Amino acid sequence: MAVTRFAPSPTGYLHIGGARTALFSWLLARKSGGKFILRIEDTDQKRNTATAMGQVIKDLRWLGIEWDEGPEIGGPNGPYLQSQRLDIYNKYIRRLLDEKKAYYCFDTSQDLVQMREAAEAKKESFSYPRPEVFPTDSDAQNAREQGKPVTVRFCVERDKPVVVDDRIRGKVTFAPEELSDFIIQKADGYPTFHLAVVVDDALMGVTHILRGQEHLMNTPGHQLLQRALGFEVPQYAHMSITVSDNGGKLSKRERPNTLRQFIKQMPEPNLDEIAAAGGIELEELERFLAKKSVPDDTVVDKIAAHVGAELPEINVVDFERSGYIPEAMVNFVSLLGWNPGTEKEIMTVDELVSLFDLSRLSKANSFFDRKKLLAFNTEHINTVDAAKLTGYFKRYLELNNSPILPKADDELLKRLVELNRGARTLAEIESKCMAIFIDDDKLEYDPKAVKKVLHKSDPSGIEMLPVIREKLAGLDVFSNTAVESALRGITDEKGVGLGKVAQPLRVAICGGTISPTIFDTVSIIGKESVLKRIDTAIEKFSKELQ
Ligand code: GLU
Numbered sequence: 001m002a003v004t005r006f007a008p009s010p011t012g013y014l015h016i017g018g019a020r021t022a023l024f025s026w027l028l029a030r031k032s033g034g035k036f037i038l039r040i041e042d043t044d045q046k047r048n049t050a051t052a053m054g055q056v057i058k059d060l061r062w063l064g065i066e067w068d069e070g071p072e073i074g075g076p077n078g079p080y081l082q083s084q085r086l087d088i089y090n091k092y093i094r095r096l097l098d099e100k101k102a103y104y105c106f107d108t109s110q111d112l113v114q115m116r117e118a119a120e121a122k123k124e125s126f127s128y129p130r131p132e133v134f135p136t137d138s139d140a141q142n143a144r145e146q147g148k149p150v151t152v153r154f155c156v157e158r159d160k161p162v163v164v165d166d167r168i169r170g171k172v173t174f175a176p177e178e179l180s181d182f183i184i185q186k187a188d189g190y191p192t193f194h195l196a197v198v199v200d201d202a203l204m205g206v207t208h209i210l211r212g213q214e215h216l217m218n219t220p221g222h223q224l225l226q227r228a229l230g231f232e233v234p235q236y237a238h239m240s241i242t243v244s245d246n247g248g249k250l251s252k253r254e255r256p257n258t259l260r261q262f263i264k265q266m267p268e269p270n271l272d273e274i275a276a277a278g279g280i281e282l283e284e285l286e287r288f289l290a291k292k293s294v295p296d297d298t299v300v301d302k303i304a305a306h307v308g309a310e311l312p313e314i315n316v317v318d319f320e321r322s323g324y325i326p327e328a329m330v331n332f333v334s335l336l337g338w339n340p341g342t343e344k345e346i347m348t349v350d351e352l353v354s355l356f357d358l359s360r361l362s363k364a365n366s367f368f369d370r371k372k373l374l375a376f377n378t379e380h381i382n383t384v385d386a387a388k389l390t391g392y393f394k395r396y397l398e399l400n401n402s403p404i405l406p407k408a409d410d411e412l413l414k415r416l417v418e419l420n421r422g423a424r425t426l427a428e429i430e431s432k433c434m435a436i437f438i439d440d441d442k443l444e445y446d447p448k449a450v451k452k453v454l455h456k457s458d459p460s461g462i463e464m465l466p467v468i469r470e471k472l473a474g475l476d477v478f479s480n481t482a483v484e485s486a487l488r489g490i491t492d493e494k495g496v497g498l499g500k501v502a503q504p505l506r507v508a509i510c511g512g513t514i515s516p517t518i519f520d521t522v523s524i525i526g527k528e529s530v531l532k533r534i535d536t537a538i539e540k541f542s543k544e545l546q
Contacts, residue, residue, distance in 0.1 A: 386418055412524065
């Protein structure tokens, strides 16, 4: 039985890498009948934002990754926000100090830079020089009073190599020269990530730690700390990286980088306006453009919307906004560095839970194949439960402030998604249905469709429209079936195919040749608007013919 956790540092939206770590940890817990914990690692006071934590929670819920213990639901090992666990960490730091397994240091960041440079000059890897005699509590107190930074370092045992037995990489050996006494308490009194993660994983009974390979180099230190505190060493699995279409590591930076390039290519960007749209000072925008800083995700999103830049989707919410559904995301993300051992790629969450197995995690980098994701989305839109799909569509419309939302109730939304099971994304459903909801006098016409369907075909669409109008005007009920029999009646009377009726009607009421089935489209738009739109088209496009 595995107890796993996802421990994000809430510094921005949940991105694909984080979603994968969460998903694999969750799958392992579900598969083994264990427990999945969500813990928020918010000990970096400078970088945290409360909104980011809220967003991470929302994104996990949207993906369907529910936790058994954690924020909002609590549990026996809480609190689950590290910033609320300082007393616990202090107790362990105290113990290490008392047992002489840790010691105070008073170096400024400048001192540390100098030490590192000196080591580099000698071509040695930096290793902190542990003092012969450890400073006492009163030394630390004096240093604080003199305004010096007081930190605590852990004594790393360097008498033998440390072996990390990784479930993906096998045994990875770290030589003593690669290890150095590291900080466990910062000058602001907060623990470092290293101390907090080790204490929390032990107290929360975590048995399996799945995390990105960038953390592998931290693990020997964590294992030594676990031993020093008498904790059991959990099992580790460090996951390989995901490569993006541009060949580099799939990274959150792709969005701000794309935005920067976009603004730089604008002929005359109004920087004041752009900064205001992002809610930042002009100076901050300039620093961003000069590659000196990166604003928060939300600022990047606001600016991108303002300047009309399309940024690559990286964060979970980006995919949601583009019209992907969670079933597809979960299925796709599950195959980034894992395989089920069969040819089958399209899987439901239940199938993933039953097939998931740590031994099939791969050491090789995975490729973030956006075409494949689109194909997965198409499959899942086609098969997912209608009520769920309706819910996703509604959320999609909300996120995008779609004009459809205020005009459609849940029942109609359900009808729209059911009519569009073949769509690749929810965005496609939205755009296909948009004309239905537009105000009659705001309808825009695709000139190519007008020419081809209304003017060129034989019989021309414009000739057909009055016939269609008359038939539809005679209907009392505008139900799907009533509309269908009326339109089919015309095909019989005129001896033409359905296309000759449906297409002109579509152009007249939707402005182009794309819409859901014509019978539904007509019945949803309703009699009054349909007749009005037909009249407008007849008037507008017969004149053009003359
Ligand atoms: N807070 C760490 C991160 O976001 C967690 C690392 C871990 O899983 O141990 O990278």
